[in-house]
Amino acid sequence: MIYLISGDSILNKKLDLFLTFMKIGAFTFGGGYAMIPLIQREVCTNKNWIEEKDILEIVAIAESTPGPIAINAATFVGYRTAGFIGACLATLGVVLPSFLIISLISLVLHYFQELRAVKYAFMGIRAAVLALILKALWSMFKAAKKGAFAYFIMGTTFLLTAFAKIDAVFVLVGCAVFGIIWSAIRRKEQTHDTP
Amino acid sequence: MILLKLFLSFFKIGTFTFGGGYAMIAMIQAEAERQGWLTKEELVDFVAMSESTPGPLAVNMATFVGSRTGGVLGGICATLGVVLPSFIIILIVAKCYEKFKSSKAVNGAMSGLKPAVIGMIATAFLSVTRTVFFPNGLQTAAFSSVSFWLFLGIFALSTVLVFKKVHPIKLILLAAAIGIGAGYGLGL
Numbered sequence: 001m002i003y004l005i006s007g008d009s010i011l012n013k014k015l016d017l018f019l020t021f022m023k024i025g026a027f028t029f030g031g032g033y034a035m036i037p038l039i040q041r042e043v044c045t046n047k048n049w050i051e052e053k054d055i056l057e058i059v060a061i062a063e064s065t066p067g068p069i070a071i072n073a074a075t076f077v078g079y080r081t082a083g084f085i086g087a088c089l090a091t092l093g094v095v096l097p098s099f100l101i102i103s104l105i106s107l108v109l110h111y112f113q114e115l116r117a118v119k120y121a122f123m124g125i126r127a128a129v130l131a132l133i134l135k136a137l138w139s140m141f142k143a144a145k146k147g148a149f150a151y152f153i154m155g156t157t158f159l160l161t162a163f164a165k166i167d168a169v170f171v172l173v174g175c176a177v178f179g180i181i182w183s184a185i186r187r188k189e190q191t192h193d194t195p
Numbered sequence: 196m197i198l199l200k201l202f203l204s205f206f207k208i209g210t211f212t213f214g215g216g217y218a219m220i221a222m223i224q225a226e227a228e229r230q231g232w233l234t235k236e237e238l239v240d241f242v243a244m245s246e247s248t249p250g251p252l253a254v255n256m257a258t259f260v261g262s263r264t265g266g267v268l269g270g271i272c273a274t275l276g277v278v279l280p281s282f283i284i285i286l287i288v289a290k291c292y293e294k295f296k297s298s299k300a301v302n303g304a305m306s307g308l309k310p311a312v313i314g315m316i317a318t319a320f321l322s323v324t325r326t327v328f329f330p331n332g333l334q335t336a337a338f339s340s341v342s343f344w345l346f347l348g349i350f351a352l353s354t355v356l357v358f359k360k361v362h363p364i365k366l367i368l369l370a371a372a373i374g375i376g377a378g379y380g381l382g383l
Contacts, residue, residue, distance in 0.1 A: 025250050029364060035251070061295070064305050065288060067209050067281025068216065068253035075285040084286070091282055095274060098250025102258035103270050105244060117375050120383070124374020125243045126236065126327045127346040128366050131353030132246060133323055136217040137316045138358075150310040157314025161221055162321050168222045172211050172311055179307020180300055187299070 014082050014089050020047065021074050021093030028070070035070045039077070049081045070094055149182055197265045198272045200230060205257050205276030212277075216245070216252025218312045220319035223256060232264045235326040242323075247364045253277055345377050 020042050028035040036059055043050050050058065058080075062072035071091060078090025112118050144150060153175055160166045204226045212219045220242060227233050233241075238260075245255035254274060261273025288295045295301055325333070327346055349370055356366055377383070 027249060029247070029249050029362075057296075061285075061288060061292075064213075064301075065281070065284050066211060066213055067284065068212065068251040068277070070251040071254070071278055071281040072285050075282050076289055079286060079289045087282070087286060087289075091278060094251070095254055095278055098248070098254045099258050099270065099274055101248050101250070102245070102255050103262050103267060105248065106259055106262040106270070109244075116378070120375045120378025121371035122236075122240050122243070122374065123342070123346070123378060123383075124349055124370040124372070125367055126239045126323075127349035128353040128370035129239050129243045129246070130320070130323050130327055130350050131357045131366070132242075132363055133217060133220070133316065133320045134354060135357045137313065137320055140217075140313050140316060144309060144313060145306075149306075153307055153310035154314045154317070157311040158317045158321075161225075161315055162318040165225075168225065168315060169207060169211050172213075172308060172315075175307040175311035176304035177307070179305065180303035183299070183303035183306050 014085060016047070017049075017078055017082055017086050018089040018093040021078070021090040022096055024074075025070070025094040026097035035073070039073055043077055050077055054080075153178070198268055201261050201265055201269050202272040202276040204230065205261070205273045206280060208257075209253070209277040210280040212253060213308050213312045216256060217319060218315045219253055219256060221315050221322065223260060224319070224322055227260060232260060235322070236330070237263070239323055239326055243367050247367050341381055342383055345381070345383075349373055 024035060024038050024042060028038055039059075040052075040055050044052050044055050055077075058073060058076045059069075062069045062076060065072055071094065074090040074094040075087045079087035082089070157171055157175060160171045161168050208219055208222050208226065211222065220238075224235070224238055227238060228235075241256055241259040241263075242252075245252050245259065248255055254277060257273040257277040258270045262270030265272065327350070328343060352373075353366055353370060356369075357363070
């Protein structure tokens with residue numbers, strides 16, 4: 001009997017994970033950073049799945065691993081809460097609303113995109129998107145650690161991807177390797193300086 | 196074949212995207228251009244719609260490009276592709292979390308990747324600027340067209356509003372309204 005009840009509650013928890021992350025996916029606009037407060041509220045305050053101090057670490061990891069922050073956070077919370085199946089369900093939950101909504105829009109757009117009004121609307125919108133990208137650029141620049149090394153990487157990446165048309169993958173791998181070497185040199189210098 | 200290509204391309208994009216969706220734009224653009232999936236204008240439109248619909252920008256973009264190129268199945272393949280690298284990497288990290296946190300290699304790599312992402316967003320900014328203002332390539336003739344100055348006006352207004360923390364959706368709706376008004380009004 002106890003076994004049954006606990007089995008049932010694990011099942012409920014998994015379903016709950018799926019539904020909670022579906023809600024998070026359906027109600028956040030503008031991507032991962034906007035999602036973080038919502039994830040925090042749902043997962044820590046409402047559901048008590050993760051402790052407040054742990055969620056900050058999860059967010060930090062979500063930011064420092066490749067991929068969309070929202071996906072990373074969902075996978076991590078799901079895994080912590082209910083193992084592999086939990087990770088699958090939370091990730092599926094956070095992706096599903098996007099997927100359904102976009103598929104629908106993409107289908108509808110197909111029929112409307114030849115309309116003149118729609119064409120005009122998108123002409124205006126494209127100029128606004130430019131402002132959104134500029135804002136993203138500025139916020140990331142403001143939050144970044146600055147210094148000769150950082151400026152060098154920023155500039156080189158920009159030149160290589162914008163003008164030399166080098167595949168971004170190679171550039172990023174190069175930057176990662178360069179970062180590893182650079183920080184190793186810095187560490188050596190510091191240990192030399194201290195004694 | 197297109198489905199496999201979509202999956203692999205977005206798997207690659209998902210693996211190398213750091214710090215949110217905007218860094219992806221330059222990569223998606225390069226990939227879409229190489230494969231001839233969509234026009235530059237369409238990509239910018241997708242960014243706008245991804246911003247004004249709920250969910251992570253990266254997932255929205257992947258679903259858009261995928262379903263435009265390969266229908267519903269294409270959407271599934273592209274979305275799966277962009278999500279899978281994150282999913283696998285996070286599962287690994289969650290298992291050896293302490294090692295990951297104190298790893299010198301990871302920290303070193305991140306110190307190189309974070310500024311690189313900023314460089315990539317700058318690239319996205321430049322290429323979208325070209326798409327919006329110079330759709331026919333860099334020509335001085337562009338400056339004498341009405342639409343150039345109209346776009347510049349919308350861009351300036353949007354920039355002011357976005358830095359005043361006006362919500363992107365409101366901004367996009369406003370820009371759409373101006374676009375429609377000016378389009379009919381000026382007979383573009």
